[in-house]
Amino acid sequence: GGSSYTGHPSQFAALALREAAALLRAGDTVAFPTETVYGLGADARNTAAVEAVFAAKGRPSDNPLIVHIARRGQLDELVQQVNGTAEALIKAFWPGPLTLVLPVKPGVLSPRVTAGLDTVAVRMPDHPVALRLIAEAGCPVAAPSANRSGRPSPTTAEHVREDLQGRIGGIVDGGPTGVGLESTVVQAGDDGTVTILRPGGITAEQLAAVCPAVTTDPGLAGAAGPDAPAPRSPGVKYTHYAPKGRLSVVEGPSPAAVTGLIRRELAVAGASGERTAVLAFDEHAADYIGQRVYSLGSLATLQEAGQRLYGVLRRCDEDGITFILAEACPPHGLGAAVMNRLLKAAGHRVIRAEETRG
Ligand code: TXA
Numbered sequence: 001g002g003s004s005y006t007g008h009p010s011q012f013a014a015l016a017l018r019e020a021a022a023l024l025r026a027g028d029t030v031a032f033p034t035e036t037v038y039g040l041g042a043d044a045r046n047t048a049a050v051e052a053v054f055a056a057k058g059r060p061s062d063n064p065l066i067v068h069i070a071r072r073g074q075l076d077e078l079v080q081q082v083n084g085t086a087e088a089l090i091k092a093f094w095p096g097p098l099t100l101v102l103p104v105k106p107g108v109l110s111p112r113v114t115a116g117l118d119t120v121a122v123r124m125p126d127h128p129v130a131l132r133l134i135a136e137a138g139c140p141v142a143a144p145s146a147n148r149s150g151r152p153s154p155t156t157a158e159h160v161r162e163d164l165q166g167r168i169g170g171i172v173d174g175g176p177t178g179v180g181l182e183s184t185v186v187q188a189g190d191d192g193t194v195t196i197l198r199p200g201g202i203t204a205e206q207l208a209a210v211c212p213a214v215t216t217d218p219g220l221a222g223a224a225g226p227d228a229p230a231p232r233s234p235g236v237k238y239t240h241y242a243p244k245g246r247l248s249v250v251e252g253p254s255p256a257a258v259t260g261l262i263r264r265e266l267a268v269a270g271a272s273g274e275r276t277a278v279l280a281f282d283e284h285a286a287d288y289i290g291q292r293v294y295s296l297g298s299l300a301t302l303q304e305a306g307q308r309l310y311g312v313l314r315r316c317d318e319d320g321i322t323f324i325l326a327e328a329c330p331p332h333g334l335g336a337a338v339m340n341r342l343l344k345a346a347g348h349r350v351i352r353a354e355e356t357r358g
């Protein structure tokens, strides 16, 4: 098994766990399901294997990878120390969609994994296939999301095939993923503070129930302007998920103001020849009769929006949509991660509806 993607001219092998683990041990790349999104895995100690991951994705080499482990004991082999705050978070949320940025132990991981930083991002996924694959491979598994760089993260094996067929050693198909958005990336201070570097599957409210001093990296707010600090998570600065059509997010003082503005804007765009669609919550579906609607599920369970968002963005491209409006959701709980990804996909284009009169 060659470790370069050029060694995989066309095959997209659906692998059994045991074969997949053998490929990882041999320095090849394998896509596998986690509870968040599909990852593209490689032995995190093997520089050629890690380079093959960057090559297959077309990922900038200054964007470090998350290392996936299957047992708590593996963590101590990778990092210098785990402070009390981090330990409390691990106890509460592993296995699960929480990634911890910790001081890296020198000389164990390929330097390409950390992109030259003195920290490493580690998580233990809550998915039986991922856990068994990592355990059987017997190595820490570096795995970014298994999409081409700039595409929405894959939530099905089919999405991985669309992006990476012919570029990787194979895939373990575990069906659709559960959370649908990536893990929450945090840094935990010795003083009990927790900084969210990337919102994700574990909410700020869940973190605060364990460690009350939770803040969000000020570099995260994408609309923050030229004077904003650089984000501490390097990947956050890249444009991601952008559909080919022009996507804007619509927010406003009431649902009626939002749906009214969306109806008017879609009519105007449609009249000028745009192929239009709306990303809407089910509570408002009846307001868009005659429009192409992609459902984000119910506002009452934002888990559905998380599960569906990336698939819907891919569908917009498949369906040749050129003009897309998306309803905003309240940025609380999982809504923080949904809005973060939606705003990134929209290049932070937001239209604010005025209150409707009469
Ligand atoms: O749910 C997930 O986290 C998925 C699944 C496959 O586990 N993985 C994932 O990986 O989303 P990726 O590579 O697409 O995103 C990793 C994020 C990037 O924003 C990266 O910059 C950040 O984690 N990151 C990695 N190492 C870091 C470090 N040492 N310090 C700060 N941020 C780091």
Ligand code: MG
Binding pocket: 144, 145, 153
């Ligand atoms: Mg990614």
